[in-house]
Amino acid sequence: MPVFIMADMKLTDEQQERYSRMLALRDFSENDMETIMNTSVAMLGAGGLGSPALRLLAAIGFGRIRIIDRDIVELSNIQRQTVFNTEDIGKPKAEAAADNLELMNPEVQFDPICVSVDDENAVDVLKGVDIIVDGLDSFKARRAVNQASLSLKIPYVFAGAVEYYANLTTFIPGKTGCLQCVMGDAQDNPENTCARVGVSPMLLSLAASIEVNEALKLALGRESDLANRLMTIDTSSLSFDFFDIGKAADCDVCSSPHKVPASKLTELTVTQLCSQSFNVSPGKLLKIDLDTLATKLDSDYSVKRRKRFLVVNVDHEIRVTIMPAGNVVVKGVATATQASKLYKDMIGEGN
Ligand SMILES: [Zn+2]
Incomplete structure (x- = not known):
């Protein structure tokens, strides 16, 4: 279930306003909102x-x-x-x-x-x-x-x-x-x-x-x-x-679900998205300190710190969005190899 990456995250004034009618619900707290946002x-x-x-x-x-x-x-x-x-x-x-x-x-x-x-x-x-x-x-x-x-x-x-x-x-x-x-x-x-x-x-x-x-x-x-x-x-x-409804006793699908092959859970996965963009995911969830990474990348690239992710402009064409759990979207490259190289240059091997 939800992975809490930024435990001390507080809602900004703008978020308080944007989500005010949700926060006013009798069974919905600010902590709940933070959970949704994560x-x-x-x-x-x-x-x-x-x-x-x-x-x-x-x-x-x-x-x-x-x-x-x-x-x-x-x-x-x-x-x-x-x-x-x-x-x-x-x-x-x-x-x-x-x-x-x-x-x-x-x-x-x-x-x-x-x-x-x-x-x-x-x-x-x-x-x-x-x-x-x-x-x-x-x-x-x-x-x-x-x-x-x-x-x-x-x-x-x-x-x-x-x-x-x-x-x-x-x-x-x-x-x-x-x-x-x-x-x-x-x-x-x-x-x-x-x-x-x-x-x-x-x-x-x-x-x-x-x-x-x-x-x-x-x-x-x-x-x-x-x-x-x-x-x-x-x-x-x-x-x-x-x-x-319930579980069928003879269901051969959920009685013994196929295990995900170990390799799929440890390797960097590169999935083609749309129009020359790729999603690169590490084998396991990471906990990247975005401020530290922003400082490190700032000498080589133009880095913008957003609330929950970093946007790294490599040049006019190529833009890399880095999430704290290590998931990255690379836009503007033609191949999965280029996307995965940028990932390794910026974050490392992902584990
Ligand atoms: Zn089943």
Whole structure:
């Protein structure tokens, strides 16, 4: 769960103002806000569910949001994918979402990743986040996420929505069953896609709100309302139902989740993001003192100290963003080798 990097962090006056209506809630303290600001979330998909979920995740101040989506923005998206403007048509969704959300809340660090999540990359794409939020539209991708969630022991807030119907539940490795327990071998049905039968924007906003409510509770270590429960929503009759669910005794996925190969947890991982940018993650979470590192790098580069990260301008093209846990985004380089060399030059081998 959330890794506390800066234990003595205090909210600034601006943060107090920005989050004042959250801080005024009877069960929400300044410590809770700091926890949220130190929590990272992976939003899988910046589409119908992802858009409203991302707006909420960013607005309420989750510290770091990884936005994973391989598509580009199309005119038919704008009706429900509220994170985009009409002028974003043609741009990669992950990048356009990050740019728009940054304007809304510059306190948040956004990591756009333009990939389609699959069995090969799911662990790398999700490694290092505290919570996974689902905005996907295929069972194939969700199965890869389910497996990665179990291997990495990261809670997975599941949602699926089409037409007027949504299903939601939260999978917590070790405490609940998994996607396979609930969905079995369910396959994607080409007759029942959003393109064919449509999807209600209001349903999506509702389901996304519930997902973020779950993410917030998980981040704060509170009891999930959807652990071992399946919630169904039907906005054609405005009905909400809950069903008790649990671990399937014969589930061969969560009964013996594949261990992440040791090499994947000790090596520097370089993942291609969008437009000549790369995410470089160390094999384990580091505790970098940003002030000390800023002083060290200042003689060779132009360094800007932000509240929770450093921005290092190598030249006009290349910009390196360094987070205290050792995760780095390198923008403006063509290859993973260049990205990893810059990482080693600035931070070292990462362990
Ligand atoms: Zn299972």
